[in-house]
Amino acid sequence: MAVQSDLLLRAAATASSALFPHRCVLCRRFDVDAGRPLCPECLPRVEKDRQAPACPTCGSDAPPAGVTEGRCRRCRGRRPPVSRAVRVGAYGHALGPLVLSYKYDADSIAAAMLGQWLTEAVTRASQLADLPSLMDVDAVVPVPTTAWRRLRSRLHVPSELSRVLARRLDRPLAPALRRVRGGPHQIGLTLEQRIDNVRGAFKLSRGAALPGARILLVDDVSTTGATLSECARVLRRGGARWVCAAILARAATAMEAMLGV
Ligand SMILES: [Zn+2]
Protein backbone atom coordinates (compact mmCIF):
# COMPACT_ATOMS: atom_id res chain seq x y z
CA MET A 1 0.00 0.00 0.00
CA ALA A 2 2.81 2.40 0.96
CA VAL A 3 4.67 1.72 -2.29
CA GLN A 4 1.55 2.31 -4.34
CA SER A 5 0.83 5.55 -2.41
CA ASP A 6 4.37 6.73 -2.94
CA LEU A 7 4.06 6.09 -6.66
CA LEU A 8 0.81 8.05 -6.78
CA LEU A 9 2.42 10.96 -4.94
CA ARG A 10 5.39 10.99 -7.26
CA ALA A 11 3.12 10.81 -10.30
CA ALA A 12 1.09 13.79 -9.02
CA ALA A 13 4.27 15.74 -8.23
CA THR A 14 5.74 14.97 -11.65
CA ALA A 15 2.55 16.02 -13.44
CA SER A 16 2.50 19.28 -11.51
CA SER A 17 6.19 19.96 -12.00
CA ALA A 18 5.58 19.99 -15.75
CA LEU A 19 3.45 23.09 -15.19
CA PHE A 20 5.19 24.56 -12.13
CA PRO A 21 8.75 23.26 -12.03
CA HIS A 22 10.08 22.52 -8.53
CA ARG A 23 7.34 24.34 -6.71
CA CYS A 24 6.71 23.68 -3.01
CA VAL A 25 3.01 22.92 -2.60
CA LEU A 26 2.85 24.90 0.64
CA CYS A 27 5.02 28.03 0.34
CA ARG A 28 5.05 28.06 -3.50
CA ARG A 29 8.73 28.89 -3.60
CA PHE A 30 10.64 27.33 -6.47
CA ASP A 31 13.24 25.55 -4.41
CA VAL A 32 12.27 21.91 -4.18
CA ASP A 33 13.87 18.98 -5.95
CA ALA A 34 11.83 17.39 -8.72
CA GLY A 35 9.37 14.84 -7.31
CA ARG A 36 9.39 16.36 -3.82
CA PRO A 37 6.13 18.15 -2.94
CA LEU A 38 7.46 20.12 0.06
CA CYS A 39 10.58 22.25 0.45
CA PRO A 40 13.10 21.62 3.27
CA GLU A 41 11.54 24.44 5.32
CA CYS A 42 7.91 23.33 4.98
CA LEU A 43 8.45 19.59 5.45
CA PRO A 44 9.38 19.81 9.17
CA ARG A 45 6.55 22.29 9.79
CA VAL A 46 4.01 19.86 8.37
CA GLU A 47 5.60 16.98 10.30
CA LYS A 48 5.29 18.99 13.51
CA ASP A 49 1.53 19.37 12.96
CA ARG A 50 1.21 15.69 12.05
CA GLN A 51 2.99 14.63 15.20
CA ALA A 52 1.11 16.94 17.58
CA PRO A 53 -0.08 14.64 20.39
CA ALA A 54 -3.74 13.65 20.27
CA CYS A 55 -6.21 11.69 22.34
CA PRO A 56 -6.43 8.19 20.79
CA THR A 57 -10.16 8.08 21.43
CA CYS A 58 -11.57 11.46 20.40
CA GLY A 59 -8.69 12.92 18.35
CA SER A 60 -8.52 16.19 20.33
CA ASP A 61 -5.20 17.83 21.04
CA ALA A 62 -3.97 16.20 24.23
CA PRO A 63 -0.49 15.93 25.75
CA PRO A 64 0.40 12.32 26.66
CA ALA A 65 0.30 13.26 30.36
CA GLY A 66 -3.36 14.27 29.96
CA VAL A 67 -4.42 10.88 28.57
CA THR A 68 -5.47 8.16 31.01
CA GLU A 69 -6.49 4.70 29.82
CA GLY A 70 -6.71 6.01 26.26
CA ARG A 71 -8.96 8.96 27.07
CA CYS A 72 -8.39 12.69 27.56
CA ARG A 73 -10.33 14.88 29.97
CA ARG A 74 -12.76 15.81 27.16
CA CYS A 75 -13.96 12.26 26.54
CA ARG A 76 -13.23 10.52 29.85
CA GLY A 77 -16.37 9.06 31.41
CA ARG A 78 -18.48 9.89 28.34
CA ARG A 79 -20.01 7.75 25.62
CA PRO A 80 -20.13 10.14 22.66
CA PRO A 81 -21.93 9.09 19.44
CA VAL A 82 -18.54 8.90 17.67
CA SER A 83 -16.78 5.95 19.33
CA ARG A 84 -13.36 7.15 18.27
CA ALA A 85 -11.87 9.75 15.93
CA VAL A 86 -8.48 9.71 14.23
CA ARG A 87 -6.81 12.56 12.43
CA VAL A 88 -3.78 13.33 10.31
CA GLY A 89 -2.72 16.07 12.73
CA ALA A 90 -3.38 19.41 14.38
CA TYR A 91 -4.61 22.18 12.08
CA GLY A 92 -1.50 24.25 12.87
CA HIS A 93 0.35 26.67 10.59
CA ALA A 94 1.27 24.11 7.93
CA LEU A 95 -1.23 21.26 7.82
CA GLY A 96 -4.15 23.73 7.86
CA PRO A 97 -2.93 25.70 4.82
CA LEU A 98 -2.30 22.39 3.04
CA VAL A 99 -5.93 21.42 3.65
CA LEU A 100 -6.98 24.82 2.28
CA SER A 101 -4.94 24.19 -0.89
CA TYR A 102 -6.80 20.94 -1.33
CA LYS A 103 -10.21 22.34 -0.49
CA TYR A 104 -10.20 25.65 -2.33
CA ASP A 105 -7.50 25.25 -5.02
CA ALA A 106 -8.17 21.55 -5.72
CA ASP A 107 -4.39 21.09 -5.55
CA SER A 108 -3.74 17.53 -6.74
CA ILE A 109 -0.45 17.14 -4.84
CA ALA A 110 -2.01 18.30 -1.57
CA ALA A 111 -4.88 15.87 -2.28
CA ALA A 112 -2.50 12.94 -2.85
CA MET A 113 -0.46 13.71 0.27
CA LEU A 114 -3.45 14.20 2.55
CA GLY A 115 -5.19 11.07 1.23
CA GLN A 116 -2.06 9.04 1.88
CA TRP A 117 -1.57 10.47 5.38
CA LEU A 118 -5.21 9.86 6.31
CA THR A 119 -4.88 6.23 5.19
CA GLU A 120 -1.72 5.93 7.29
CA ALA A 121 -3.45 7.48 10.33
CA VAL A 122 -6.36 5.03 10.03
CA THR A 123 -4.01 2.05 9.60
CA ARG A 124 -1.82 3.10 12.54
CA ALA A 125 -4.82 3.73 14.81
CA SER A 126 -6.25 0.32 13.99
CA GLN A 127 -3.27 -1.33 15.64
CA LEU A 128 -4.29 -0.01 19.07
CA ALA A 129 -6.05 -2.61 21.17
CA ASP A 130 -9.24 -1.99 23.18
CA LEU A 131 -10.69 0.39 20.61
CA PRO A 132 -12.79 -0.39 17.51
CA SER A 133 -10.53 -1.22 14.55
CA LEU A 134 -11.01 1.17 11.69
CA MET A 135 -9.87 -1.51 9.24
CA ASP A 136 -12.93 -3.64 10.00
CA VAL A 137 -15.58 -1.16 8.93
CA ASP A 138 -18.52 -2.20 6.76
CA ALA A 139 -18.78 1.14 4.97
CA VAL A 140 -16.96 4.44 4.49
CA VAL A 141 -19.41 7.37 4.69
CA PRO A 142 -18.59 11.00 3.82
CA VAL A 143 -20.06 13.89 5.83
CA PRO A 144 -22.33 15.41 3.16
CA THR A 145 -22.84 19.01 2.15
CA THR A 146 -25.98 20.63 0.74
CA ALA A 147 -26.74 20.28 -2.96
CA TRP A 148 -26.37 24.07 -3.30
CA ARG A 149 -22.94 24.23 -1.65
CA ARG A 150 -21.85 21.26 -3.70
CA LEU A 151 -22.81 23.04 -6.92
CA ARG A 152 -20.72 26.07 -5.93
CA SER A 153 -17.54 24.32 -4.87
CA ARG A 154 -14.98 22.71 -7.15
CA LEU A 155 -14.83 19.52 -5.17
CA HIS A 156 -16.25 17.97 -2.03
CA VAL A 157 -13.24 16.96 0.04
CA PRO A 158 -15.00 14.48 2.40
CA SER A 159 -16.30 12.55 -0.65
CA GLU A 160 -12.86 12.57 -2.29
CA LEU A 161 -11.19 11.35 0.91
CA SER A 162 -13.86 8.69 1.40
CA ARG A 163 -13.18 7.38 -2.10
CA VAL A 164 -9.46 7.15 -1.31
CA LEU A 165 -10.04 5.38 2.03
CA ALA A 166 -12.62 2.97 0.60
CA ARG A 167 -10.20 1.99 -2.16
CA ARG A 168 -7.14 1.64 0.09
CA LEU A 169 -9.02 -0.22 2.85
CA ASP A 170 -10.95 -2.28 0.29
CA ARG A 171 -14.24 -1.35 1.94
CA PRO A 172 -17.44 -0.14 0.26
CA LEU A 173 -18.05 3.58 -0.14
CA ALA A 174 -21.60 4.42 0.98
CA PRO A 175 -23.05 7.92 0.74
CA ALA A 176 -25.50 6.97 3.49
CA LEU A 177 -26.15 10.54 4.67
CA ARG A 178 -27.64 13.61 3.05
CA ARG A 179 -27.66 17.15 4.31
CA VAL A 180 -31.17 18.55 4.31
CA ARG A 181 -30.42 21.93 5.87
CA GLY A 182 -27.40 24.16 5.36
CA GLY A 183 -27.61 26.47 8.33
CA PRO A 184 -25.19 29.35 8.90
CA HIS A 185 -21.48 28.70 9.03
CA GLN A 186 -20.21 27.63 12.43
CA ILE A 187 -17.63 30.43 12.70
CA GLY A 188 -17.81 32.31 15.98
CA LEU A 189 -20.53 30.10 17.48
CA THR A 190 -20.33 28.57 20.93
CA LEU A 191 -20.39 24.81 21.33
CA GLU A 192 -24.09 24.90 22.23
CA GLN A 193 -24.89 27.08 19.21
CA ARG A 194 -22.92 24.74 16.97
CA ILE A 195 -24.88 21.75 18.24
CA ASP A 196 -28.18 23.60 17.62
CA ASN A 197 -26.93 24.67 14.20
CA VAL A 198 -26.46 21.11 12.96
CA ARG A 199 -29.35 19.46 14.80
CA GLY A 200 -31.71 17.99 12.21
CA ALA A 201 -29.38 19.01 9.37
CA PHE A 202 -28.67 15.40 8.30
CA LYS A 203 -30.85 12.48 7.33
CA LEU A 204 -30.22 8.97 6.08
CA SER A 205 -30.06 8.70 2.30
CA ARG A 206 -33.05 7.01 0.74
CA GLY A 207 -32.59 3.27 0.74
CA ALA A 208 -29.62 3.32 3.15
CA ALA A 209 -29.68 0.08 5.18
CA LEU A 210 -27.39 0.08 8.21
CA PRO A 211 -28.48 -2.60 10.72
CA GLY A 212 -25.40 -3.67 12.66
CA ALA A 213 -23.04 -1.74 10.38
CA ARG A 214 -19.66 -0.48 11.54
CA ILE A 215 -19.18 2.92 9.93
CA LEU A 216 -16.12 5.04 9.20
CA LEU A 217 -17.34 8.63 8.89
CA VAL A 218 -15.03 10.99 6.95
CA ASP A 219 -14.69 14.77 7.11
CA ASP A 220 -11.95 17.29 6.34
CA VAL A 221 -11.70 19.44 9.49
CA SER A 222 -13.47 19.25 12.82
CA THR A 223 -13.46 21.92 15.51
CA THR A 224 -15.88 20.97 18.27
CA GLY A 225 -16.99 17.70 16.71
CA ALA A 226 -20.63 18.89 16.61
CA THR A 227 -21.08 17.92 12.94
CA LEU A 228 -19.48 14.50 13.40
CA SER A 229 -21.61 13.85 16.48
CA GLU A 230 -24.85 14.76 14.72
CA CYS A 231 -23.98 12.58 11.70
CA ALA A 232 -23.10 9.69 14.02
CA ARG A 233 -26.39 10.10 15.89
CA VAL A 234 -28.34 9.80 12.62
CA LEU A 235 -26.33 6.75 11.55
CA ARG A 236 -26.81 5.05 14.90
CA ARG A 237 -30.54 5.78 14.89
CA GLY A 238 -30.49 4.07 11.49
CA GLY A 239 -29.08 0.93 13.11
CA ALA A 240 -25.27 1.37 12.89
CA ARG A 241 -23.47 -0.64 15.58
CA TRP A 242 -20.76 1.98 15.96
CA VAL A 243 -19.43 5.02 14.16
CA CYS A 244 -15.78 6.04 14.09
CA ALA A 245 -14.44 9.12 12.34
CA ALA A 246 -11.40 9.95 10.21
CA ILE A 247 -10.54 13.61 9.65
CA LEU A 248 -7.61 15.54 8.23
CA ALA A 249 -7.18 18.08 10.99
CA ARG A 250 -8.54 19.04 14.35
CA ALA A 251 -8.88 22.81 14.55
CA ALA A 252 -8.66 24.56 17.89
CA THR A 253 -9.70 28.13 17.13
CA ALA A 254 -12.56 29.99 15.48
CA MET A 255 -10.19 31.29 12.82
CA GLU A 256 -9.25 27.77 11.89
CA ALA A 257 -12.92 26.88 11.83
CA MET A 258 -13.26 29.03 8.70
CA LEU A 259 -13.13 25.75 6.83
CA GLY A 260 -16.80 25.54 7.61
CA VAL A 261 -17.23 22.77 10.12
ZN1 LIG B 1 7.86 25.32 1.19
Ligand SMILES: [Zn+2]
Ligand atom coordinates in the same frame (compact mmCIF):
# COMPACT_ATOMS: atom_id res chain seq x y z
ZN1 LIG C 1 -10.38 12.36 24.16
